[in-house]
Amino acid sequence: MPYITSVLCRVLTILWFGAAVVLGSALQAAASGAVPPPPPPPSIKVPLPAKDSIPFVVAVHPYPPYTEARDGSPEGMMVDIVKIAAHRAGMRVILRQEPLDRIPALLRSGEVDAAFPLYRTAQRAELGTFCDTPVTNPETITIFTRRLSPWQFTGSLRSLADTRVGIVRGHSYGPELDKALEQGVLRNVTIFADFTQCYMALLEDRLDIMPMDLLLGRELARRYGTLGSVVQLAVVEQVFPRIVFGPGEKHARMAQQFCNGLDSIRQDGTARRIRGVFIGTYYGE
Numbered sequence: 001m002p003y004i005t006s007v008l009c010r011v012l013t014i015l016w017f018g019a020a021v022v023l024g025s026a027l028q029a030a031a032s033g034a035v036p037p038p039p040p041p042p043s044i045k046v047p048l049p050a051k052d053s054i055p056f057v058v059a060v061h062p063y064p065p066y067t068e069a070r071d072g073s074p075e076g077m078m079v080d081i082v083k084i085a086a087h088r089a090g091m092r093v094i095l096r097q098e099p100l101d102r103i104p105a106l107l108r109s110g111e112v113d114a115a116f117p118l119y120r121t122a123q124r125a126e127l128g129t130f131c132d133t134p135v136t137n138p139e140t141i142t143i144f145t146r147r148l149s150p151w152q153f154t155g156s157l158r159s160l161a162d163t164r165v166g167i168v169r170g171h172s173y174g175p176e177l178d179k180a181l182e183q184g185v186l187r188n189v190t191i192f193a194d195f196t197q198c199y200m201a202l203l204e205d206r207l208d209i210m211p212m213d214l215l216l217g218r219e220l221a222r223r224y225g226t227l228g229s230v231v232q233l234a235v236v237e238q239v240f241p242r243i244v245f246g247p248g249e250k251h252a253r254m255a256q257q258f259c260n261g262l263d264s265i266r267q268d269g270t271a272r273r274i275r276g277v278f279i280g281t282y283y284g285e
Contacts, residue, residue, distance in 0.1 A: 046083045049092035056254055058082065058093050058243075059107075059115040061100040062194065065219040065278075066117060066136075066241070069097045077278035078117050078135050081262075081271050082243060089261025091254075099193075101170035107246040113254060117241035119172040128247045129255035133262045134240035136275055140214040141174045144202065145233040151208055153234035157185050163208035165189045166198040173211050174239040195220065202230065209233060 060067050060074040067076040074095045086093045096112060106112045107127050120130045143160070145151055151163055157180040165186045172178055180186050192198040195212060199220045202210045210217075214232070221227045243262075245255035265271045 046080055047087045049087060050090065053087070053090050053092040054254075054257070055092045055094055056086075056113040056258075057096060057111075059096050059098040059103050059112040061098055061103060061115075061117075063117055063216065064195075064223075065215060072097070077274060078241065080274050080278075081135055081265070082116060084270060084274070085262040085265050086258060087261070088264045089257050091258055091261070099170075100168070103170070107244070110246060110248075112246070113251060114243055114245045114258070116243035118244055119174065119239050120242050120244070121172050121175070121178065124172070124244070126247070127244050129245045129252050130242050131244075131255060131259040131262055133259055133266055134242050135262070136241060136271060138238035138240045139216075140238050141177060141211060141236045142214045142217060142232050143209050143211050143234045143236060144217050144230050145209050146202065146205070147229055147231050149208065149231075149233070151233065157236075160209060161185055161187060163188065164206070166192055166201050166207040166210045168192055168195055168198055172239075174237050176237050177211055199224075199230075211236065 060079065062069060063076075063078075065076065066078045067074055069075075074097050079095065083093050098106060098112070098115075103112075103115045103118070104124075104127060107115055115127075117135055118124065118127075118130075124130075143153065151160060153159055157177070163186070165181075165188060167173070167181065167189060169191050173181070177186075181189065190201065190207065192201065195216060198207070198210055198212075199217075201207045203224075203226060214235075217230070217232075218227075221230050243258070245251040245258070262271075
């Protein structure tokens with residue numbers, strides 16, 4: 001019996017040390033500002049816009065792995081879908097990388113014509129015209145926690161009322177979580193500027209849970225080498241990411257034209273093929 005106990009202690013020590021090394025490396029990278037580089041973008045051929053195509057300015061907020069800033073220019077699966085949908089509609093996209101919390105003001109002022117990816121919510125209805133057709137498949141809103149966390153989800157968000165929750169400023173988490181946050185069901189909330197800061201706070205035990213899209217959570221864990229340190233606690237719901245055009249008649253006409261192009265590439269399978277290349281390149285699925 002003493003021998004077995006000794007072996008178990010050694011195994012637990014090794015596991016603890018390994019986890020500490022992984023977490024220490026990830027936190028050191030974050031503290032130094034050295035964000036791990038994203039993988040090379042999937043090879044998607046995006047047609048060049050026609051000379052007579054209608055230009056429109058689109059704000060894109062960083063949302064890995066769907067949208068990325070590489071060499072100062074937004075790229076990623078959703079960017080490719082929007083570009084190809086615009087080409088199909090006879091339009092030309094001028095992309096601007098912008099923080100999520102600035103996008104409402106940019107749309108209202110007319111500084112940008114459209115923005116994505118955004119969830120359509122009652123609060124965002126005043127921003128303008130959302131395409132009924134989503135940019136891509138629904139995102140899976142997932143609550144993440146640290147491995148071996150004592151918290152359990154019983155099917156109601158009230159079971160997580162006492163947790164320390166991290167959210168990103170200006171981001172929607174779908175109707176159910178948004179309502180819980182608004183009504184104070186989740187009352188111990190810390191707001192962060194971006195998903196990386198929030199994720200690091202979870203790793204550092206400054207948070208108990210962090211809601212986000214499933215692929216976003218997987219991508220952050222992959223980049224920081226912490227796939228075994230953060231786990232899924234619960235899946236809340238699925239929400240479609242969309243593109244929204246600003247207020248006014250001009251933008252409503254733009255939206256109708258673009259949405260027709262988006263409908264077209266969804267119906268003929270182009271959007272599905274883009275997603276297939278993306279998922280296969282990043283995750284081998």
